[in-house]
Amino acid sequence: MTAPVIAIDGPSGAGKGTVARAVARELGFAYVDTGAMYRAVAWKARHDRVAVHDEAAVEPIAARASFDLRGGRVVIDGHDVTRAIRTPEIDVAAAAVARLPRVREALVARQRALAGQGGVVMEGRDIGTAVLPDAAVKIYLDASPEERAARRAGDPAHVLSGAALGEVADALAARDRLDRTRDASPLVEAPDAVRVDTTGVPVDAVIARVLDIVRAGIGDAAGGRASAARD
Numbered sequence: 539m540t541a542p543v544i545a546i547d548g549p550s551g552a553g554k555g556t557v558a559r560a561v562a563r564e565l566g567f568a569y570v571d572t573g574a575m576y577r578a579v580a581w582k583a584r585h586d587r588v589a590v591h592d593e594a595a596v597e598p599i600a601a602r603a604s605f606d607l608r609g610g611r612v613v614i615d616g617h618d619v620t621r622a623i624r625t626p627e628i629d630v631a632a633a634a635v636a637r638l639p640r641v642r643e644a645l646v647a648r649q650r651a652l653a654g655q656g657g658v659v660m661e662g663r664d665i666g667t668a669v670l671p672d673a674a675v676k677i678y679l680d681a682s683p684e685e686r687a688a689r690r691a692g693d694p695a696h697v698l699s700g701a702a703l704g705e706v707a708d709a710l711a712a713r714d715r716l717d718r719t720r721d722a723s724p725l726v727e728a729p730d731a732v733r734v735d736t737t738g739v740p741v742d743a744v745i746a747r748v749l750d751i752v753r754a755g756i757g758d759a760a761g762g763r764a765s766a767a768r769d
């Protein structure tokens with residue numbers, strides 16, 4: 539039997555990365571950050587002097603670039619861009635390439651291949667709706683816009699960390715708008731997703747709640763693996 543796949547979606551700053559990573563670690567599953575793939579494609583487009591709105595030029599990058607997402611690093615075509623993709627410029631460029639239907643098609647195919655063997659927690663915007671509609675468990679993480687902006691401003695991995703909260707909130711609201719209003723796979727909650735509002739909830743409590751939902755959803759599959767690991 540293939541190990542289950544878990545889909546975690548939601549807007550920026552909802553805590554998807556922290557939660558998905560912790561859930562993957564706890565279950566012994568792989569973790570895939572699909573936003574990092576859109577960011578890396580945007581980085582490579584800029585590196586190759588390709589306009590991020592030029593679908594015909596960006597699509598081959600999405601289709602053919604080599605990605606290495608192991609160990610928390612993001613490497614595209616041999617360039618380690620782990621830090622370089624967390625900038626305000628790449629925030630904007632990634633949202634632009636994510637609007638291009640052929641770029642999405644190419645990345646979605648690669649994301650499905652990554653999840654093919656199962657045992658994966660995949661995080662993004664369209665995982666439960668488009669990439670893995672048959673995921674064993676779908677979680678939609680959300681939080682108030684104010685809290686999401688505050689978290690993003692305080693994220694040490696993000697170059698915006700020193701910026702005024704108001705600017706971060708504005709930039710976040712603009713990206714949310716782009717993600718929710720694009721024609722190709724806009725950010726929407728899957729009807730069969732479990733919604734978890736993380737506003738005012740400490741991260742450990744969010745992780746515990748999501749793990750409960752995931753364990754209940756994958757039931758015997760997780761129990762079987764856990765007892766096999768103990769024996």
Ligand code: DC
Binds near residue numbers: 550573574576577636
């Ligand atoms: O999660 P993030 O901020 O790293 O995502 C970067 C951009 O890619 C953001 O504009 C949303 C978009 N994205 C997407 O359209 N679909 C995904 N599965 C993941 C991210």
